[in-house]
Amino acid sequence: MADKDESSNYIVPAADSKSKALLLRYPISLPDFGSGGKTNQWRLQMPVIDQDKCIKCIICWADCPEATIHRKSDDSVEINYDYCKGCGICANECPTKAIRMVDE
Amino acid sequence: MQTKVITGSRSVATAVMLAKPEVIAAYPVTPQTEIVEDIATFIEEKRLGSRFIKVDSEHSAMGACIGASSAGARTFTATSSQGLLYMDEVVHWAAHARLPIVMAVATRALAAPWSILNEHTDFMTQLTSGWIQIMAENNQDALDSMLQAYKIGEDPRVTLPVMVGLDGFILTHTSMPVEIPEQADIDSFLGERKPEFEIDVERPFTFGNVIDERYYIDMRHKMFESMQAAKEVIGSVSNEYKRLAGREYSMLECYNCDDAEHIIVSIGASSGDAREASDRLRKEGVKAGAVRIRVIRPFPSEEIAKALGGAETVTVVERSLSVGGGNILAHEIRSALYSAHGPEEAPFVKGFITGLGGKDITPNDYINMVGITRERPTGDEWFGLTGG
């Protein structure tokens, strides 16, 4: 799980109740997680980080199409398993092979 | 208040100048061109402060209006015939997105073969679009309807786009006296547009993303409800406008109707001839009346049921055609009368397809059509064929 207490990097403004009531009329949507559902269910393999091998290069973070790698203040990284789809780009691109794809 | 002798195109452009849309996007097409030219001149002369996006096509004209309106601007475009059909996709989009764009449509026949002359089929192709549709009878009506269009469309109970039709050439290129309201009166009448939702980096909304099969129908129902609510808003806006301009407008206008047995229904510029025909028929002893449909969306079903319910026959004369279906307006009028009065009480409704591709409709033609209706009250017919 992404450490949401440690300053999540996600920018999600709170929706006012008036907007919510009129969404269908206009029709508009509000920014939120999981607009495509619980996308962790798509995953066949999950990335697992070996923090000892990690050199904090944050390439995995930069290349993640999903924003499911959390970049912490010290540039160490953590996977957001709630939404990670398991594409494996992070493991493929990691220069020190610190990320392995493991069967669910 | 000033009176000027101006064309229908100039009336529309003048209304635009008074309404002060922030963004205008349009592409020239005959017979709408003079609207675009007049607006360009007003801007050049600094009488109008709008940004005029001189787009590459009608599709882009409406695309630009959608963008600008979504960002909170008041917008305007104008088109005709092929141009309206070319923008069709985004015309519907504008209504679904609940954007109170105002568009003038100089009506014109559709190709092939080429004809630049008047017909209403282009306007009628948009009956399913979700736009409020007003058809003007004269240049004054065009100017007044344009100004009311902004007020109606921007009302939070409505938030739908509004299309104002005016007969190509017959109005767009003909001069007649038009009273021009004072800018200050229009400023207080319209106020500023205040959308509930607009593009705003502080409130990041997504407009128009995918909606699933559970809710799409509800979204459409809300459009339908707003269109119904527009009937009341059209009434109140008309009352307010009357206070500033002294002219009154309703969804349909009745003439000689109170005791009428045979009523002509018309739409657009030839309606004056329909009224004249009813006068002449009365002199001959026929109790004739004339009804002009001004607002076709929302369709004034209740008003039609009331105005026409007591007649023996109704003669619907229209410059439009749904090939394979026939009359467009007559079907809707028949449906309104049948729903309100039932099969026994409803008057006979006979539709005439005429006036296509610029063919004139004269008072005598109206008189002849009423005669045909009295003789053969069932079944729609064509009128004005050369037999060629």
Add this chain to the structure above:
Amino acid sequence: MESPERGQLGTSGSASQADEHMIIKDIPKEEKWLPGNAACPGCGLSLGLRLMAKAIEHPVVVMPASCGSVVQGGWPKSSASFPLLNIAMAAAGSAASGVSEALEALGKKGTVVAWAGDGGTADIGLQALSGAAERGENIIFVMYDNEAYMNTGIQRSSSTPHGAWTTTTPEGKREFKKEVAHIMMAHNLEYMATASVAFPTDFIEKLRKAEAHKGTKFIQLFSPCPPGWRIDYSKSIEVGKLAVQAGVWILYEYENGKVSISPISRPYLDAKKRRPLKDYLSLQGRFANVDEREATEIEKSVVEKWRFLSRFM
């Protein structure tokens, strides 16, 4: 193999490159493209949007029908934590023009980014884009190029490369890729560039440069598509890098009538330094039917593209 562009990512390479250019650690942390969206795993477009929202502080995105329409997710949620206006497929250029003019007229904040696929740019959207560019509308138009109609299930576009399989070119596309960037060069743009999602810092730098320029700016963004290109989900970035290393995708900027090859692509001006084309082709299932003769044709088109650009250097 450690390639020169690793310097761009800030892990190695010459110090001078790192000094002149953004490094990976400079990429803003804030995520305005939210997780759990509806993109396929490994989606190049999704990464592109995420990076765009990092590069530009207040993006206002106009998106025509494309994979992007689906990827943002379904009502009442959206993955875009920035204003996003969906619009009909042919109307990216026009709707973005309208948004831009209105924001300026009303004195509102926002950088208008039209975000269109290759269909919405090179095909059905070309007219509205050309109109906007000719009028000099203040927009950044990003063509995310995944080289086919992916949203409708992988049909060929004018931007599909020669030899590529799609569902409408089952034997491989016979025609060559339309060079939209060259068309845009003919519009007197102040700024135009090519980029790739495989090189995030380069893309971000180009977006920021575009934002600083007036008028219409155009960026053609190479966006690998795992299902459409018949590659493993994990290979999107790898194939993007290979395209550059093989010289198939050239990263460059076009400013004030001059082409400058971006540092990442600069080594490949020398044809001998390019990776063999077959390395790029063989990684992708869509090129499975490409034989020797066709590979030679593709090779020739690569050489021709470099030659074309060299005329503007």
